[in-house]
Amino acid sequence: METKERRTYQAVIGLEFHAHVATRTKMFCGCRVAYGDPPNTHTCPVCLGHPGALPVINERAVELGVMAGLAMGCEVAPRAVFARKNYFYPDLPKGYQISQYEEPICTGGYIDVPTSEGTVRVRIQRLHLEEDTAKNVHVGTSGRMHGSTGSLIDFNRSGTPLMEIVTEPDIPSPEAARETAVRLKEILQAVGASEADMEKGQLRCEANVSIRNPDGSFGTKTELKNINSFRFMERGLLRELRRQREVLEAGGQVQQRTMHYDPEGDEVYETRSKEFAEDYRYFPEPDLLPLEFTEAWINELRSRLPELPEAMRARFVEQYGLSEYDAGVLTSDRELASYYEKVAFEVDPKQAANWISGDLRALLNEAGTEISDTKVTPQRMIELIGLVENGTISRSAAKDVLARIFESGESPSAVVEREGLAQMGADELSGVVEEVISANPEEAQRVREGDKKVIGFLIGQVMKATRGNADGGQVREILMERLGS
Numbered sequence: 001m002e003t004k005e006r007r008t009y010q011a012v013i014g015l016e017f018h019a020h021v022a023t024r025t026k027m028f029c030g031c032r033v034a035y036g037d038p039p040n041t042h043t044c045p046v047c048l049g050h051p052g053a054l055p056v057i058n059e060r061a062v063e064l065g066v067m068a069g070l071a072m073g074c075e076v077a078p079r080a081v082f083a084r085k086n087y088f089y090p091d092l093p094k095g096y097q098i099s100q101y102e103e104p105i106c107t108g109g110y111i112d113v114p115t116s117e118g119t120v121r122v123r124i125q126r127l128h129l130e131e132d133t134a135k136n137v138h139v140g141t142s143g144r145m146h147g148s149t150g151s152l153i154d155f156n157r158s159g160t161p162l163m164e165i166v167t168e169p170d171i172p173s174p175e176a177a178r179e180t181a182v183r184l185k186e187i188l189q190a191v192g193a194s195e196a197d198m199e200k201g202q203l204r205c206e207a208n209v210s211i212r213n214p215d216g217s218f219g220t221k222t223e224l225k226n227i228n229s230f231r232f233m234e235r236g237l238l239r240e241l242r243r244q245r246e247v248l249e250a251g252g253q254v255q256q257r258t259m260h261y262d263p264e265g266d267e268v269y270e271t272r273s274k275e276f277a278e279d280y281r282y283f284p285e286p287d288l289l290p291l292e293f294t295e296a297w298i299n300e301l302r303s304r305l306p307e308l309p310e311a312m313r314a315r316f317v318e319q320y321g322l323s324e325y326d327a328g329v330l331t332s333d334r335e336l337a338s339y340y341e342k343v344a345f346e347v348d349p350k351q352a353a354n355w356i357s358g359d360l361r362a363l364l365n366e367a368g369t370e371i372s373d374t375k376v377t378p379q380r381m382i383e384l385i386g387l388v389e390n391g392t393i394s395r396s397a398a399k400d401v402l403a404r405i406f407e408s409g410e411s412p413s414a415v416v417e418r419e420g421l422a423q424m425g426a427d428e429l430s431g432v433v434e435e436v437i438s439a440n441p442e443e444a445q446r447v448r449e450g451d452k453k454v455i456g457f458l459i460g461q462v463m464k465a466t467r468g469n470a471d472g473g474q475v476r477e478i479l480m481e482r483l484g485s
């Protein structure tokens with residue numbers, strides 16, 4: 001009998017990111033970086049690629065690039081060189097992109113990425129600076145090149161500072177790839193190096209993926225492009241890995257290709273655009289001097305790094321006694337983290353975490369609002385949690401109050417007062433309990449005789465009579481006392 005060799009399929013993934021550097025002006029000219037402005041309103045001879053126009057390096061972009069690198073533990077080069085990357089495309093009027101090739105500003109470094117199978121250390125190969133291209137706008141109903149009636153070019157984006165960040169092929173799964181992207185985005189935002197908003201095109205990502213050969217060596221990789229969210233990246237990688245496995249199982253070989261993922265049909269397609277061998281004929285940019293970094297300058301930038309997400313997460317667990325999960329949620333966004341800390345300073349930190357990472361975030365998501373825009377200021381949140389802590393309102397009433405003040409921006413006490421949501425005091429509650437006992441003599445008797453199950457019914461009756469403005473535990477206590485159970 002023939003035994004078929006069983007083979008395990010080990011994914012190998014490496015990511016390439018392009019992030020807009022959060023500068024006010026472009027990489028090599030003084031034009032403003034702006035999103036959503038009318039086309040071609042932020043241009044000059046440099047970013048329009050007019051012959052003879054001379055580039056000037058944006059110092060802030062270099063600082064932020066280096067800070068991003070330092071935040072990932074990269075080595076900063078003592079000297080960095082800009083290079084021309086030559087190719088033709090209508091959105092690149094110079095016929096070359098100013099980028100970095102042999103001497104990038106940062107190399108090495110890593111991101112530690114938690115996954116369901118443990119933490120993976122993803123090494124950073126390099127971080128370099130370059131300029132973005134202009135944007136082709138395809139006219140017609142499709143909005144894409146295919147099927148359009150013409151293309152226009154908006155040069156507002158031309159020359160926007162970009163950081164390219166390339167990881168080593170250290171990522172073992174699509175899930176880990178998604179997490180790597182999430183962590184990278186958090187780091188860039190924490191450092192202030194990029195706003196990294198994918199919807200604005202400030203963060204773009206390409207994924208290289210292959211299946212390891214049976215002898216452990218690397219297999220042929222394909223490159224997944226047009227990834228517009230981290231979820232789609234994960235799903236696209238899963239889909240592409242399935243395709244590669246099917247090719248291998250059928251006895252075929254994976255071809256080096258650029259693939260496009262269509263999330264709607266969950267399908268991957270070969271793209272035709274770049275099948276020719278790329279030869280960019282890089283050479284040093286003659287219009288720019290090499291950058292030279294002193295140790296002192298690098299240290300000064302290092303000293304300006306804020307607390308990084310990883311460290312903040314660990315601190316939240318330690319200092320506030322939060323779960324890893326809650327700490328992860330609350331530190332995933334700087335604004336959220338600082339909001340949380342303001343509240344946790346005044347009330348029980350765990351309660352604060354529940355209210356903010358649970359209830360408040362749910363409301364924000366539903367309304368599509370950012371934490372920075374919410375009417376529920378930290379002060380209001382402190383007040384609300386305080387009302388629960390001192391027993392004025394029940395947790396469920398507090399949820400209603402939160403939903404209302406989220407809309408209206410009122411103070412929690414004002415809502416509690418107006419809506420009569422305050423819980424009854426012990427005396428008033430005792431009165432209601434007496435009434436419920438006399439109205440339900442049979443049930444009360446059964447409780448006296450030791451039938452504990454019936455007490456739930458009586459509690460329900462009391463809660464109904466108080467319209468929910470009572471603490472269930474307290475009601476139970478009073479009932480037990482009265483019925484000697």
Ligand code: ADP
Nearest residue numbers: 012013014015167168169208209210218219221
């Ligand atoms: P190329 O020469 O095709 O640009 P690089 O070695 O520069 O390839 O790597 C580009 C990206 O592809 C990097 O993110 C790297 O981690 C990743 N990569 C390299 N080899 C593989 C592989 N066999 N499988 C998956 N990703 C890979």
Ligand code: ZN
Nearest residue numbers: 029031044047
């Ligand atoms: Zn310009």
Ligand code: MG
Nearest residue numbers: 016125126166
């Ligand atoms: Mg390469």
